[in-house]
Amino acid sequence: MVTAIVLVKAERMRVNDVAAELAEIEGISEVYSVGGRYDLVVMIRVRSNEAMADVVTNHMLKVDGIIETETMPAFRTQSRHDLETMFSIGMDE
Amino acid sequence: MVTAIVLVKAERMRVNDVAAELAEIEGISEVYSVGGRYDLVVMIRVRSNEAMADVVTNHMLKVDGIIETETMPAFRTQSRHDLETMFSIGMDE
Amino acid sequence: MVTAIVLVKAERMRVNDVAAELAEIEGISEVYSVGGRYDLVVMIRVRSNEAMADVVTNHMLKVDGIIETETMPAFRTQSRHDLETMFSIGMDE
Amino acid sequence: MVTAIVLVKAERMRVNDVAAELAEIEGISEVYSVGGRYDLVVMIRVRSNEAMADVVTNHMLKVDGIIETETMPAFRTQSRHDLETMFSIGMDE
Amino acid sequence: MVTAIVLVKAERMRVNDVAAELAEIEGISEVYSVGGRYDLVVMIRVRSNEAMADVVTNHMLKVDGIIETETMPAFRTQSRHDLETMFSIGMDE
Amino acid sequence: MVTAIVLVKAERMRVNDVAAELAEIEGISEVYSVGGRYDLVVMIRVRSNEAMADVVTNHMLKVDGIIETETMPAFRTQSRHDLETMFSIGMDE
Amino acid sequence: MVTAIVLVKAERMRVNDVAAELAEIEGISEVYSVGGRYDLVVMIRVRSNEAMADVVTNHMLKVDGIIETETMPAFRTQSRHDLETMFSIGMDE
Amino acid sequence: MVTAIVLVKAERMRVNDVAAELAEIEGISEVYSVGGRYDLVVMIRVRSNEAMADVVTNHMLKVDGIIETETMPAFRTQSRHDLETMFSIGMDE
Amino acid sequence: MVTAIVLVKAERMRVNDVAAELAEIEGISEVYSVGGRYDLVVMIRVRSNEAMADVVTNHMLKVDGIIETETMPAFRTQSRHDLETMFSIGMDE
Amino acid sequence: MVTAIVLVKAERMRVNDVAAELAEIEGISEVYSVGGRYDLVVMIRVRSNEAMADVVTNHMLKVDGIIETETMPAFRTQSRHDLETMFSIGMDE
Numbered sequence: 070m071v072t073a074i075v076l077v078k079a080e081r082m083r084v085n086d087v088a089a090e091l092a093e094i095e096g097i098s099e100v101y102s103v104g105g106r107y108d109l110v111v112m113i114r115v116r117s118n119e120a121m122a123d124v125v126t127n128h129m130l131k132v133d134g135i136i137e138t139e140t141m142p143a144f145r146t147q148s149r150h151d152l153e154t155m156f157s158i159g160m161d162e
Numbered sequence: 163m164v165t166a167i168v169l170v171k172a173e174r175m176r177v178n179d180v181a182a183e184l185a186e187i188e189g190i191s192e193v194y195s196v197g198g199r200y201d202l203v204v205m206i207r208v209r210s211n212e213a214m215a216d217v218v219t220n221h222m223l224k225v226d227g228i229i230e231t232e233t234m235p236a237f238r239t240q241s242r243h244d245l246e247t248m249f250s251i252g253m254d255e
Numbered sequence: 256m257v258t259a260i261v262l263v264k265a266e267r268m269r270v271n272d273v274a275a276e277l278a279e280i281e282g283i284s285e286v287y288s289v290g291g292r293y294d295l296v297v298m299i300r301v302r303s304n305e306a307m308a309d310v311v312t313n314h315m316l317k318v319d320g321i322i323e324t325e326t327m328p329a330f331r332t333q334s335r336h337d338l339e340t341m342f343s344i345g346m347d348e
Numbered sequence: 349m350v351t352a353i354v355l356v357k358a359e360r361m362r363v364n365d366v367a368a369e370l371a372e373i374e375g376i377s378e379v380y381s382v383g384g385r386y387d388l389v390v391m392i393r394v395r396s397n398e399a400m401a402d403v404v405t406n407h408m409l410k411v412d413g414i415i416e417t418e419t420m421p422a423f424r425t426q427s428r429h430d431l432e433t434m435f436s437i438g439m440d441e
Numbered sequence: 442m443v444t445a446i447v448l449v450k451a452e453r454m455r456v457n458d459v460a461a462e463l464a465e466i467e468g469i470s471e472v473y474s475v476g477g478r479y480d481l482v483v484m485i486r487v488r489s490n491e492a493m494a495d496v497v498t499n500h501m502l503k504v505d506g507i508i509e510t511e512t513m514p515a516f517r518t519q520s521r522h523d524l525e526t527m528f529s530i531g532m533d534e
Numbered sequence: 535m536v537t538a539i540v541l542v543k544a545e546r547m548r549v550n551d552v553a554a555e556l557a558e559i560e561g562i563s564e565v566y567s568v569g570g571r572y573d574l575v576v577m578i579r580v581r582s583n584e585a586m587a588d589v590v591t592n593h594m595l596k597v598d599g600i601i602e603t604e605t606m607p608a609f610r611t612q613s614r615h616d617l618e619t620m621f622s623i624g625m626d627e
Numbered sequence: 628m629v630t631a632i633v634l635v636k637a638e639r640m641r642v643n644d645v646a647a648e649l650a651e652i653e654g655i656s657e658v659y660s661v662g663g664r665y666d667l668v669v670m671i672r673v674r675s676n677e678a679m680a681d682v683v684t685n686h687m688l689k690v691d692g693i694i695e696t697e698t699m700p701a702f703r704t705q706s707r708h709d710l711e712t713m714f715s716i717g718m719d720e
Numbered sequence: 721m722v723t724a725i726v727l728v729k730a731e732r733m734r735v736n737d738v739a740a741e742l743a744e745i746e747g748i749s750e751v752y753s754v755g756g757r758y759d760l761v762v763m764i765r766v767r768s769n770e771a772m773a774d775v776v777t778n779h780m781l782k783v784d785g786i787i788e789t790e791t792m793p794a795f796r797t798q799s800r801h802d803l804e805t806m807f808s809i810g811m812d813e
Numbered sequence: 814m815v816t817a818i819v820l821v822k823a824e825r826m827r828v829n830d831v832a833a834e835l836a837e838i839e840g841i842s843e844v845y846s847v848g849g850r851y852d853l854v855v856m857i858r859v860r861s862n863e864a865m866a867d868v869v870t871n872h873m874l875k876v877d878g879i880i881e882t883e884t885m886p887a888f889r890t891q892s893r894h895d896l897e898t899m900f901s902i903g904m905d906e
Numbered sequence: 907m908v909t910a911i912v913l914v915k916a917e918r919m920r921v922n923d924v925a926a927e928l929a930e931i932e933g934i935s936e937v938y939s940v941g942g943r944y945d946l947v948v949m950i951r952v953r954s955n956e957a958m959a960d961v962v963t964n965h966m967l968k969v970d971g972i973i974e975t976e977t978m979p980a981f982r983t984q985s986r987h988d989l990e991t992m993f994s995i996g997m998d999e
Contacts, residue, residue: 071862073662074167074194074203081316092240099241101167102312103234104259104326105384110167110234118815118862122888126660130639140662141196141203142886144866147185148192155248164304166383174874195870197817197884198663211257211304215330219381223360233383235328237308260353260380260389267502278426285427287353288498289420290445290512291570296353296420327382327389333371334378341434350490352569397443397490401516405567409546419569421514423494446539446566446575453781464612471613473539474777475606476724476791477942482539482606513568513575519557520564527620536769538941583722583769587795591939595918605941607793609773629955631755632818632845632854650891657892659818661885668818668885676908676955680981684753688732698755699847699854700979702959705836706843713899725911725938725947743984750985752911754978756849761911761978792940792947798929799936806992825967846963848910848977 070114070153071121072143075129077109083134084108090132096124098156114156163207163246164214165236168222170202176227177201183225189217191249207249256300256339257307258329261315263295269320270294276318282310284342300342349393349432350400351422354408356388362413363387369411375403377435393435442486442525443493444515447501449481455506456480462504468496470528486528535579535618536586537608540594542574548599549573555597561589563621579621628672628711629679630701633687635667641692642666648690654682656714672714721765721804722772723794726780728760734785735759741783747775749807765807814858814897815865816887819873821853827878828852834876840868842900858900907951907990908958909980912966914946920971921945927969933961935993951993 079087084102088109092100099112111129115121125140146152172180177195181202185193192205204222208214218233239245265273270288274295278286285298297315301307311326332338358366363381367388371379378391390408394400404419425431451459456474460481464472471484483501487493497512518524544552549567553574557565564577576594580586590605611617637645642660646667650658657670669687673679683698704710730738735753739760743751750763762780766772776791797803823831828846832853836844843856855873859865869884890896916924921939925946929937936949948966952958962977983989 072194074196075662081321084316085312088238088240092242098243099239099245101165101234101236102238102240102308103167103236104261104311104324104328105232105234106325107234110236118888122660125662126643126888130642135639138662139198139664140886141194141198141200142662142884143194143196143203144862144870145181145195146192147181147195149185150191150249152192156243168383174879177874178870195866197819197869197882197886199883211330215381218383219330219364223363228360232385233328235326235383237304237312258380260382267507270502271498274424274426278428284429285425285431287351287420287422288424288426288494289353289422290447290497290510290514291418291420292511293420296422325384327380327384327386329380329382329389331367331381332378333367333381335371336377336435338378342429354569397516401567404569405516405550409549414546417569418571419514421512421569423490423498444566446568453786456781457777460610460612464614470615471611471617473537473606473608474610474612474773475539475608476726476776476789476793477604477606478790479606482608511570513566513570513572515566515568515575517553517567518564519553519567521557522563522621524564528615540941583795587939590941591795591922595921600918603941604943605793607791607941609769609777630845632847633755646889646891650893656894657890657896659816659885659887660889660891661818661887663883663885665885668887676981680753683755684736684981688735693732696755697757697849698979699845699849699851700755700977701845701847701854702955702963703832703846704843705832705846707836708842708900710843714894723938725940739982739984743986749987750983750989752909752978752980753982753984754911754980756976756978758978761980790942792938792942792944794938794940794947796925796939797936798925798939800929801935801993803936807987825972828967829963846959848912848962848975848979850976 070116070156071118072146073113073121073125074141074143075111075113076107076139076141077111077135078137079108080134080136087132087134091129094124094128096120096128163209163249164211165239166206166214166218167234167236168204168206169200169232169234170204170228171230172201173227173229180225180227184222187217187221189213189221256302256342257304258332259299259307259311260327260329261297261299261311262293262325262327263297263321264323265294266320266322273318273320277315280310280314282306282314349395349435350397351425352392352400352404353420353422354390354392354404355386355418355420356390356414357416358387359413359415366411366413370408373403373407375399375407442488442528443490444518445485445493445497446513446515447483447485447497448479448511448513449483449507450509451480452506452508459504459506463501466496466500468492468500486524535581535621536583537611538578538586538590539606539608540576540578541572541604541606542576542600543602544573545599545601552597552599556594559589559593561585561593628674628714629676630704631671631679631683632699632701633669633671633683634665634697634699635669635693636695637666638692638694645690645692649687652682652686654678654686721767721807722769723797724764724772724776725792725794726762726764727758727790727792728762728786729788730759731785731787738783738785742780745775745779747771747779814860814900815862816890817857817865817869818885818887819855819857820851820883820885821855821879822881823852824878824880831876831878835873838868838872840864840872858896907953907993908955909983910950910958910962911978911980912948912950913944913976913978914948914972915974916945917971917973924969924971928966931961931965933957933965
């Protein structure tokens with residue numbers, strides 16, 4: 070599994086819509102509405118680098134109302150949970 | 163479930179140790195080693211505000227080698243997965 | 256009681272209106288007009304995480320003239336005053 | 349009543365001690381442990397400019413473990429509560 | 442005397458007009474055109490906190506062409522001059 | 535008269551000493567202890583560019599406990615007061 | 628060979644077009660679509676300072692949709708590859 | 721000679737025009753097109769503080785396409801060249 | 814091929830040594846000494862995500878004298894050169 | 907002539923020494939002590955890219971007391987003076 074965390078600043082009036090639209094994109098597993106300097110934190114969990122590139126450089130760029138994103142690729146993951154199995158449910162089709 | 167995302171900068175020589183120690187803290191479900199301006203992204207998923215306060219103001223403060231943290235509480239979560247169920251496995255004891 | 260402090264930058268011409276509108280939102284207990292890099296400091300004091308999410312992701316987003324907010328959740332509070340009692344007056348209905 | 353909000357960054361290992369020591373200073377009514385870019389938010393509520401200057405330039409400077417502070421004087425306050433009365437309890441001696 | 446120093450960024454084409462308008466506001470004793478990251482430095486010297494609040498949250502907000510201000514209240518002043526006397530000339534009416 | 539405003543950050547424990555030492559330097563007419571991102575604002579009012587260079591690159595550099603300064607030369611001054619006369623008292627010897 | 632690395636921020640909706648247009652400019656050998664605070668990283672590899680100036684101050688300035696660039700000239704290059712030979716293929720006409 | 725260095729950010733499409741217009745202003749001796757975070761570096765070399773104020777607060781403010789400037793007055797100059805003589809050629813009329 | 818660009822700040826006295834040591838790491842194809850806000854730009858070109866993680870979280874962390882890094886993964890690459898072939902020479906053993 | 911402007915931050919106590927040492931380096935034509943966010947502005951004027959690399963990556967790195975530099979290469983120069991001739995005096999040996 071290839072994972073990336075994306076910090077998102079969105080236009081105030083469109084924050085909730087942006088969150089909803091992002092959550093619809095295949096490969097985006099979670100969208101968190103947060104306080105602090107960013108508005109949303111997005112988790113991308115996909116099967117390949119190609120799928121990651123597709124989410125980041127195609128699908129996310131088309132969501133209207135995003136002002137700025139900062140994408141952080143996860144090089145290693147440590148967890149007490151078997152994330153690979155947990156998040157692959159429904160990834161197959 | 164109460165969720166927070168924490169951005170962490172750590173001392174270069176201690177990054178991997180810090181990641182390992184954080185992953186041991188109860189309530190921290192995932193630690194991602196990332197590129198970009200931060201070194202680690204930490205997911206805290208706990209049952210109550212008290213547990214969250216405990217992780218953030220007690221346990222995390224004791225990990226040596228952390229330079230700076232920025233904690234972002236998640237006010238809302240949108241996901242195609244049932245995160246509540248997925249991450250509550252093993253939360254009971 | 257769940258507490259958060261919000262730092263607000265507003266459009267210069269609308270600062271006083273924004274302050275007045277924010278002060279009307281249920282759950283916002285105080286609005287301070289400040290100097291420095293921010294224009295307003297807002298105290299949110301509510302009964303639950305759900306109420307907090309409601310103030311932050313619904314009501315505050317609708318106030319026109321806000322440029323930027325930074326929300327800081329309070330994990331612990333230390334005070335010589337019994338804030339819980341003081342601010343819960345009028346919280347009941 | 350003269351009010352100021354102070355944003356505080358403290359040394360990680362000393363955050364909780366700093367919070368406790370600040371809460372002891374006369375004129376500081378509340379100390380909040382927060383997430384985000386700052387560690388503590390301090391509310392100063394005193395009777396006069398002289399008392400404010402005393403808290404900021406004498407007492408707070410002596411607390412060990414503070415790295416940086418940003419003091420924001422409140423020029424105006426809007427609240428559904430009678431803060432003047434609420435916080436003046438115990439201010440008299 | 443209550444004193445504050447205000448750092449001002451203004452629209453390039455309006456800098457000189459903004460300076461002139463600010464200098465007209467009662468309570469503003471000096472306006473300096475400076476280089477560096479700010480365009481103007483404004484000295485406010487008034488008799489009371491109420492007058493200060495009036496200058497900062499009413500009069501200055503109405504000057505068109507100001508992009509950003511950062512207000513720094515002076516808690517203490519050290520000077521070889523008797524500023525109190527020097528600047529109070531003409532303050533009486 | 536040649537005027538410059540200097541924003542100063544000082545070591546917390548030495549702020550008051552730094553203010554006192556700066557106020558002793560000939561050519562420095564006022565030292566303000568401020569809140570906000572800076573600790574002190576210093577007004578330099580001298581008779582010539584040479585005197586200004588002397589204050590900035592000789593005398594101020596020798597004050598121990600200053601972390602950072604930002605010097606803003608005033609290109610023009612607008613004031614309802616006759617600053618030239620007011621501040622030149624005592625400048626002669 | 629004269630080399631420079633350029634960090635580029637582009638308008639979200641135009642990022643892919645900007646990348647394509649930059650890749651067409653003679654002297655630009657590679658355009659990388661990246662995450663993080665920047666959108667694109669551009670490698671310029673040319674034969675002379677004049678060619679470099681031409682790329683940076685003429686051709687790149689004409690690409691529509693670029694918000695900000697930061698050009699870093701390479702003073703020295705260390706590589707296990709013979710970059711000079713590798714990238715000069717096709718540089719001749 | 722009074723010297724100042726000005727860092728300039730300009731609108732991308734107008735950078736070359738801005739450079740040409742600045743170079744025409746009397747008192748501006750050199751305009752450098754640079755990479756990095758700024759677009760232009762301007763050297764002002766004039767005979768008096770009044771001439772400097774005139775360049776900075778009158779002439780430069782009228783050049784269209786400048787977004788931001790940061791003016792750094794030179795308090796002292798060290799050079800193996802006799803800059804005073806070199807740059808005064810043609811300063812006389 | 815998996816590619817990442819890393820911006821590096823290093824201790825002044827150790828910049829050249831850091832560059833030399835980085836150039837020795839397998840998977841790092843080029844190290845550029847640059848001006849601007851960073852000291853070095855490093856190109857990592859490897860065969861797999863695992864190799865990338867190895868370079869970033871193991872080998873690079875061990876180089877002494879690095880203060881800060883910012884790693885930008887390349888999601889897409891556009892080039893008039895066949896980078897894949899050019900840089901794979903010598904990648905086989 | 908190859909030109910670069912370098913912005914320098916130096917340790918407060920060593921600023922004047924750093925300026926003197928920089929002025930001794932061959933290829934550095936002027937060192938300006940400035941106010942603002944930087945301490946020194948350095949002009950490098952040399953005959954070739956190799957000489958520039960030598961000044962920046964060898965000689966300047968050895969000056970003790972420099973905290974940070976930002977080097978901006980000049981791609982184009984516009985001046986009413988014949989800088990090439992003026993600064994080449996004494997460049998010959």
